[in-house]
Amino acid sequence: MPSTAKLKSPLPTLFALALFSLAALQAHAAPPASPTVDPKADPKSVPVVDGAIGSCSADFTITDDAGAPVYAADIRVHIAYRFLNLHKLDLEVGTNADGKARFIGLPENPKQPLFFRASQGDREGSAFDDPTKTCKAEFTIVLRKNPTNQ
Numbered sequence: 001m002p003s004t005a006k007l008k009s010p011l012p013t014l015f016a017l018a019l020f021s022l023a024a025l026q027a028h029a030a031p032p033a034s035p036t037v038d039p040k041a042d043p044k045s046v047p048v049v050d051g052a053i054g055s056c057s058a059d060f061t062i063t064d065d066a067g068a069p070v071y072a073a074d075i076r077v078h079i080a081y082r083f084l085n086l087h088k089l090d091l092e093v094g095t096n097a098d099g100k101a102r103f104i105g106l107p108e109n110p111k112q113p114l115f116f117r118a119s120q121g122d123r124e125g126s127a128f129d130d131p132t133k134t135c136k137a138e139f140t141i142v143l144r145k146n147p148t149n150q
Contacts, residue, residue: 043096046098047093048101050105051104051105051107054131055105055135056104057104057105057137058116058137059102059136060100060116060139061100062095062125062141063099063143069098071095071096073095073118073119073120074120075095075103075141076117077115077116080112108131109132115127116128116141125143125144127139
């Protein structure tokens with residue numbers, strides 16, 4: 001008596017195996033190094049945070065409305081990168097006594113321009129950078145009171 005067993009297509013299994021392999025490769029990719037903070041840092045030295053995902057940089061000078069440097073202002077940036085922007089990196093640095101700070105190791109070809117937000121207390125400011133056009137960017141951000149917080 002002949003067998004009437006049906007053979008299954010190997011395509012769904014191969015597709016699932018390919019997705020699993022891709023996920024495993026992404027999971028084992030080396031994450032960027034975590035920034036370290038030196039508690040004995042000189043207040044005049046420029047704080048630097050290394051994203052370790054490229055060769056671009058962004059230098060900042062943060063001032064108030066009168067043009068005076070702002071000490072301990074926070075500058076933040078969110079970066080989505082690699083395949084399908086599945087990797088995300090949030091970086092933050094504080095300014096020194098001269099209102100200066102620096103990000104290095106930023107990507108050369110991000111899918112979207114980088115949006116930097118600076119703040120201290122109730123004051124804030126922002127800057128945009130497209131590293132494909134200005135890989136070594138310099139910004140001066142003036143912190144102003146946020147009109148929505150008044």
